[in-house]
Amino acid sequence: MTEPNTQQVHHIQPAELQNFVQRVLVGNGVPDDHATIVARCLIQADLRGVDTHGSNRIPSYMKRIRQKVLDPSAIPELKQVTPAAAIVDAKNGFGFVAAHMGMQKAIEMAQQIGIGMVSIKHSNHFGMSAWLVQQAIDAGMMSLVFTNSSPALPVWGGKSQLMGVSPIACGAPAGKERPFILDMAPSVAARGKIYKALRRGEKIPTDWALDKDGNVTDDPARALEGVMLPMGGPKGSALSIMMDVFSGVLSGSAFAGHVTGPYDPSKPADVGHFLVAIKPDLFMDLEEFKSRMDYLYQRVVTSDKAAGVDKIYYPGEIEQITRDRRLTEGIPFTEVEIANLNEEAELVGVEKLNI
Numbered sequence: 001m002t003e004p005n006t007q008q009v010h011h012i013q014p015a016e017l018q019n020f021v022q023r024v025l026v027g028n029g030v031p032d033d034h035a036t037i038v039a040r041c042l043i044q045a046d047l048r049g050v051d052t053h054g055s056n057r058i059p060s061y062m063k064r065i066r067q068k069v070l071d072p073s074a075i076p077e078l079k080q081v082t083p084a085a086a087i088v089d090a091k092n093g094f095g096f097v098a099a100h101m102g103m104q105k106a107i108e109m110a111q112q113i114g115i116g117m118v119s120i121k122h123s124n125h126f127g128m129s130a131w132l133v134q135q136a137i138d139a140g141m142m143s144l145v146f147t148n149s150s151p152a153l154p155v156w157g158g159k160s161q162l163m164g165v166s167p168i169a170c171g172a173p174a175g176k177e178r179p180f181i182l183d184m185a186p187s188v189a190a191r192g193k194i195y196k197a198l199r200r201g202e203k204i205p206t207d208w209a210l211d212k213d214g215n216v217t218d219d220p221a222r223a224l225e226g227v228m229l230p231m232g233g234p235k236g237s238a239l240s241i242m243m244d245v246f247s248g249v250l251s252g253s254a255f256a257g258h259v260t261g262p263y264d265p266s267k268p269a270d271v272g273h274f275l276v277a278i279k280p281d282l283f284m285d286l287e288e289f290k291s292r293m294d295y296l297y298q299r300v301v302t303s304d305k306a307a308g309v310d311k312i313y314y315p316g317e318i319e320q321i322t323r324d325r326r327l328t329e330g331i332p333f334t335e336v337e338i339a340n341l342n343e344e345a346e347l348v349g350v351e352k353l354n355i
């Protein structure tokens with residue numbers, strides 16, 4: 001969540017970036033309405049400073065379309081299972097589109113009966129989980145957002161990649177204070193941060209990953225050949241298995257190390273997701289809930305600070321501050337990143353980013 005440390009940075013306004021990403025998506029066969037959803041999700045990540053899961057992912061997603069392992073025009077199919085449960089078959093389309101549809105359905109069920117659960121199968125990567133948490137918050141809902149992903153992490157005691165660096169996310173709206181938004185990979189760092197360091201020619205901290213021989217490394221290329229390190233030892237490994245139980249086993253998608261990696265062109269990814277929306281005023285009235293959330297926020301951020309700490313942040317707060325700033329300043333991209341994006345525009349003959 002750091003700003004690029006190189007001098008060659010250009011700031012692009014979110015509206016311009018949104019139009020650009022939409023053009024490239026449509027140029028690759030994505031229907032207009034789906035392109036709007038995908039672009040909005042990617043730009044939300046860019047705005048929140050989650051650069052690892054924003055527009056820079058466009059080249060790898062477009063490559064999967066060209067490799068015919070991701071269907072750009074798939075229409076996800078939704079089936080109601082019980083009044084509180086539905087399943088979406090993503091039909092190997094964008095995870096963003098299926099998950100957006102799934103969260104919308106979960107919200108509708110929660111509005112009617114208090115809770116809505118949606119299982120999503122045969123999907124693809126949906127980027128930053130927090131956009132789904134935000135979708136629920138915008139509708140006044142609490143949420144759980146789970147996904148599985150391709151092998152990157154050893155299980156505790158293992159040495160090779162088996163489980164995904166699958167983020168666990170959840171959120172709750174507040175009153176006048178900031179909402180609670182937790183969105184975290186079960187590894188010390190998200191794998192996207194290693195791809196970002198590789199893209200930018202940067203080193204990585206030595207506690208993020210091991211190389212293929214099991215040695216610590218600060219080289220992102222060597223780290224990508226090896227394994228990510230789980231956060232909190234067996235606990236990070238267990239959270240990753242939990243994501244697989246709820247997203248993979250339950251949905252009917254790939255699980256147990258069988259989700260296809262984003263750079264493996266041999267077959268569709270077959271990712272699974274699991275989304276829950278919960279009405280916050282089930283057990284008390286809404287105003288009381290919101291004022292309790294506001295009180296919690298205040299208690300957290302005004303807690304006694306440890307030595308060397310200037311400010312205590314609430315989960316999701318740093319990203320919201322970054323968003324507020326980038327909405328006016330624009331989103332920073334290095335020249336290499338812009339060149340990579342413009343290459344995609346050239347491939348489908350649409351207008352490039354103008355810098």
Ligand SMILES: NC(=O)c1ccc[n+]([C@@H]2O[C@H](COP(=O)([O-])OP(=O)(O)OC[C@H]3O[C@@H](n4cnc5c(N)ncnc54)[C@H](O)[C@@H]3O)[C@@H](O)[C@H]2O)c1
Pocket residue numbers: 001050052053125126127128129130147148149165166167169181182183184185186189190191192193312313314315316317318319
């Ligand atoms: N779709 C996928 O398969 C996939 C896989 C891995 C990661 N991701 C995404 O990558 C992103 C980054 O994940 P990450 O684990 O590196 O996130 P992170 O470590 O940057 O943040 C994790 C959580 O900690 C909170 N946090 C961070 N610093 C804080 C501070 N100083 N004070 C208080 N709270 C703080 C953040 O608000 C966030 O909720 C996430 O958006 C995640 O969804 C997606």
